[in-house]
Amino acid sequence: MGSRILTMKRQAAELGRIRTGYSRPNSNPDKGPIPVKSQTFILTSHSREYIAAAAELYGGRVEQWTPQRQSVAQWRVITEARELRAILPAGDVLNQANEKWGGGGCERRCDGVTESISGKPCLCLATYGENWHERSPRQVCRPTSRISVFLPDLPDLGVWRLETKSYYAADALAGGLDTVLQATGGKGLLPVRMWIEQRTRVDQGETKQFQVVMLVPALPKLRHALSGPISTAAALDPASLDRPAIEAAPAEQPDYLAEARGCRTSAEVREVWKRANRAGHVARDGSDELSQDLMRIAEDIDKGIDPSTGEIADQGDDSLDEPGPDADGVYDVEYTEDEAGDEPAIEEPPAAQRAAAWPAAAQPGSRAGR
Helix, strand or coil: CCCCCCCCCCCCCEEEEEEEEEEECCCCCCCCCEEEEEEEEEEEECCHHHHHHHHHHHCCCEEEECCCCCCCCEEEEECCCCEEEEEECCCCCEEEEEEEEECCEEEEEECCCEECCCCCECHHHHHHCCCHHHCCCCCCCEEEEEEEEECCCCCCCCEEEEEECCHHHHHHHHHHHHHHHHHHCCCCCEEEEEEEEEEEEEECCEEEEEEEEEEEECCCCHHHHCCCCCCHHHHHCHHHHHCCCCCCCCCCCCCHHHHHHCCCCHHHHHHHHHHHHHCCCCCCCCCCHHHHHHHHHHHHHHCCECCCCCCECCCCCHHHHCCCECCCCCECCCCCCCCCCCCCCCCCCCHHHHHHCCCHHHCCCCCCCC
16 A cells, blocks of 8 residues: 655645736836736636637637746736636635735735734734734735635636635635535535636725625525535536436336246246236236237146247157156055045146136136137
8 A cells, every 4th residue: 555744735736827907018117017906807817728628618719928026937817707607626725815925935924813923923913903904014924825726617626725815805715614614524625616706895085996705606596595505517517407307217118028928837937917007017907919919828838838939739648758767666655545535636726716817808718808
């Protein structure tokens, strides 16, 4: 058996990023790029193949692009999609932290109480108070939310990471995801819808515009979202949850005639008919064709006709079949005498008893039985 490093994270490969903004060059060469809030989702990746597939699916133009403060070029498409259908992996897939980045990488990462790099209390809160998030990103951390999802209609098995640095989006995204996790308990896959929603708020007489990424379970009805984990097949095709189950194909009808032709007595044939009757494969009154055929096979057996070949049985001397004595003159059978001292005759069932074994419509001599 293989072994694993227990402290390693086991996660799917990251194929690319889902973004909600981009930057454009500044006409003033002394200033940095100008950030732009996108009305649609932006997908970026090191693989042109993935971005080309995304452009075909969601619209937009494939272009080469180099992220800020990086030297390695990537590929991106500013899609026409205001909404994405995705699948959440199992577990809590949301990662959030207040982060401050500089030329040397991440300078601060805080959970709102403790800054993990220095081990000190939240510096932004201590310095600027509860409204620290309204300060310039040059002064304070930015609430950063990351969530990894599958985009099932794009190539290969891996996740796409959604990243947003909006204070208000962080709260909305966490609330939406908590609703999703309530439905599944983090167990199993769950289809979701994500869209970019533009919002405004008034703060101290000033109207501010911001955008959030909404995330909700993509299921036909609310009860599906609240009924616990669903199958992988349902996650890939949520509409299947509302379709009626496909009825099982009826079992193939046995070949009753072949069974009857293998019988040696008419009583065995009658048992075949009774099984067919219990299964609903013959009419209860015996008027159907199968009942008539079974009845004819039983009659043939009573006449000594082999039902499998149609040949009449050997009518030779029956005495040849009688058991004879051995060398000591002893017969290998036991004969008993009745009270009158005669050998018992083999009783033939009375006609009424024989008739009772078949329905009236299947009796010999009946109109249906002819």
